[in-house]
Amino acid sequence: MDTMRERFAAVTSRLLDEDPRLAVVLAEIGTDGFDAAARRHPERVINVGIREQLLVGVGGGLALAGMRPVLHTFASFLVERPFEQVKLDLGHQEAGAVLVSAYGSYDWPAGGYTHMSPGDVALLDTLDGWTVHVPGHPDEAETLVRRAAAAGDDKVYVRLSGQSNTAGRPVDGAGFLTVREGRAGVVVAVGPVLDHVLAATEGLDVTVLYATTVRPFDGAALRAAVGAGRSADVVLVEPYLAGTSTAYANDALADVPHRVLGLGTGRRELRRYGTVPEHVRAHGLDAASLRERIAAFTAAPAAARA
Template sequence: MRAQFKNTVSELAAQDDSIVIVLGDISVYMFKDFWEKHPNRFYNMGICENTLVSVTAGLSSQGFSPFVHTICPFLTDRSLEQIKLDMCYNNFAGNIVTCGATFDYAWDGATHHAYTDLASLRMLPNMEVLHLGSKREVDALIRSQYKSPRPTYYRLSDHPHTIETNTEFGKGTVLKNEGAPLTVMTAGPILTNVMEACRDLPVNLVYFHTLKPIDKALIEQFRDTEILVVHDAYGLYEAISEVPALRMRYHGLPDAFCGWYGTVHDIRKRIGLDPASIRGAVQTLLEDRSQATRPR
């Protein structure tokens, strides 16, 4: 997904002189060609995330279309105040692009895990929030949104899915509609595991890449079903809850820090987000519904 981000922005920058890259010592070599072609529009500012965001806001105020990019927890947690005040309060357009989603840096421990970004940035006025799940989504949504009049957050992962989804901003995708009484809703790269878990189960399956604004009209279509939100970060459940009076359950992260090491797949399995665990959670809900509707 990072490579697609670089390719898309580089292609756009060849035609749009307003595009500027601001890096925090990550993906620098990847953007080597960009730097050589556009040296006056490339800034590697090192590990100083607060300054990265303030510079991005300043560039936006002067009519540029900046992309600020570094590792997720350092940009969205450490620099939340600058994102809130410099960008959102002033409603300065700009593109915040992170790598290292959720447990992508699993081996580096809790300091490098990132699962609060979507939830915290969703709460900021004027912010648009994208949890991109595939390279195709990265390409399409950067092209459609990089000139948005609002600040826009793009979350990239090292583990993209390859499933065909609707790439229109603000729109979800119905991947399975069986008229079932249970609807599974998910977002981002975890779709790979959710699809595998639900492939032959009698459930509806809905996918989102845009968490703000969430596709409320699509959610309303499944109001009469029970909704199970499966997600590997905080934020999707809360976004769906903007549609009032839904019957919802959640299967995802516990209310705890992850203190384990290993691969992203190891950690997903430990917290119940591998395909088998997701399938078990869905089957339990199906069985509960079956027992509740069985004649006594």
Template sequence: MTTTVTMREQMISTVSDLFASDERLALVLAEISRDLFKDVLQRYPQRAVNVGIMEQTMIGVAAGLALEGFIPVAHSITPFLVERPFEQLKDDFCYQRLGGNFISTGGSYDYSTEGMTHHGPGDVQILRSLPGMQIVVPGNASEFDRLFREAYANGAPTYYRMSVNENRDEQPVSFGKLSVIRSGSRATVIAVGPMLDRVLAATENMDVTILYCTTVVPFDRDTLRAHTVSSDIVVVEPYYEGVLVPEISAALEDRPTRIKSIGMPHKVLSHYGTPEQHDAALDLDVPGIHNRISAFLGI
């Protein structure tokens, strides 16, 4: 099925719909998307609040709601949701073993012309360091809806990474599972979230297995083991490259492997441009991904 709305639009619709059916759900905002959630804020003032531009307070209030039996949703731009209140995520949620949902918008460089202060390429890397934190990277709006409904009430702190870039078609994804998109014999390529369409185009004439990952943590090691066809593994990620390498290595620790990670490089982007221009400059567009996989495989 081809999606017709953006992830952000779907997020508003999904959370609003669940608010009407699940009285345990609570919403905490820090200005971002305040107007988009206007109806929820007005209809449910006892469990929906905008605290203003105070992201640390947003997470603290969400933790207080969780302690009272609510299932909180906190939402903001990626660096303001993850990096600014990182200590609150760690102390208030992960260390207290509280459940909650943290939904970002603007992953990597969606806010490209705002500069690095508004970029968020390091979100998955740093959140992966927190014990108990689950990380979901949907590929389009429909997948966000499916994954959020499946996991929002599972009692764990869970991060959902939304982005402007989306795959055209919805895949039959399930929380915590890799999807097998295509089978081949030369290598196994793991495409994370919105990178799937690019990976499919880049490997169109390659004899490779394509696995699709929308749950980064917990990572589905069993499916990877079952569909690893050679010692060559490629992972294409929409954030800082290398995040999934430890998981892949652990899953295949009894087998000789070569792993190529393709994602955003660890460097400061000092030039301004559109997300598409950044993709091209960083070899994260279809030609760039094709060339990097070809070079790694020697084909």
């Protein structure tokens, strides 16, 4: 199976052939995937070198000139390093672009902390008007990249991962999918953590919702999963900073008695490079750790009432 990043390069290269408005801007990283497209469209595949602030600035300029720019590099270099340009050259100027990242939270441990960005979605939450897609499989990445590229002048962030679920699901770039139904709580699994969540909740009486578009947050789906007239235990499992979406869940359930547990990467820096599975376990995002934490959280109210 190809990776999300390989699928992104392949589908975007085809889109360059189909849509003369589309342009790809790179900052040295990822250029190999666009070699053929650059030969066909040298004026619309632009490599600015190792200049991430310029990457976003050029994207903003292309958008103001009527183009649909797709900007790509690692998440730490796409959202964190040029954040001022994301804020001003795109947001302040009301210029739309598609930001497609790779190696988000800990997908390349050998790169060290400079190549990790667990806080990218939380950082974009400080800005207005961003759509955020978090695919969990290459097929979903293709669907969401295509949707983002055709989204007019919107500001869209597509967060690709080196991790993947076993199978893709039919995603529409909007709402959450109901994967499993239960009555003891609701677990929202974001992108590539779905397989671990399904293994963790096997046999538990919980509803599992699958989210590949997290902004806008599908509060209506969460409310429907909770059900009318019921108190709610909600667990959010996100492949980035723990608690990133808890405020959105709280807002969606403002008039419903509820508790929310946010699981994801911790704030403490893991200073040993290790491997991806070791980082997953260290952050408590493996199936065994998730089961322990989800089961304890959803069982607590019943125990308290006993």
